[in-house]
Amino acid sequence: MINSISLRYSYDFFLDFNPPFVMKKLAFLTVFFFLTTVGLVFKFIVVGDVQKHYDGRVAVKVNQDEVNYIREKMRGFLSSFQEVADGIAKENYEEVASAARRSGKFIRDNAPAGLVGKVPLRFKSLGFDTQDRFDVLAQAAKEHRDPKYLLSQLSAIAKNCAACHYSYTFKVVGP
């Protein structure tokens, strides 16, 4: 009985089998999944989870843990910045190097999972570039020991701080 039913179904399927139609369906599904993937990648990597802020900036929607993390890193940026300037003024290159290193790219290591998908691509680039520049500055303090050069590096970092602050803010959503 079971065998005859399954046989009939496979026979019907065989009769219905229409290669051009199946190919069209497959092509449609492939295009559909491709576009969905491209859309998701675009949303996840380029746009992030954002809304327009009342003052014209872009507000990145983050939860409380994520905003705490970023604000803490920001305060770290500011204190590194101040100590680097202090070190350059005193020509204390160890102070410059260690203060810069504290805001280098290692601070990405314990970023909350999911945060990277919420911030727009430009935000990520400015953030990562700032950390990379702090690392470069730390290295330069060891190698060049040239206050003018180090100041120009510090000024380039400040440009990133300003560019990001002019463009972005946060909107805390969720716990």
Ligand code: HEC
């Ligand atoms: C990739 C973007 C980005 C970069 C780069 C950046 N910031 Fe920020 N920072 C922000 C955002 C967004 C806020 C929140 C602003 C708001 O509340 O409107 C913020 C807030 C801050 C705060 C306040 C922290 C608190 O506890 O509320 C400080 C201080 C700060 N940034 C310093 C810096 C310094 C110094 C640099 C450069 C060395 C820098 N930031 C680079 C995005 C950035």
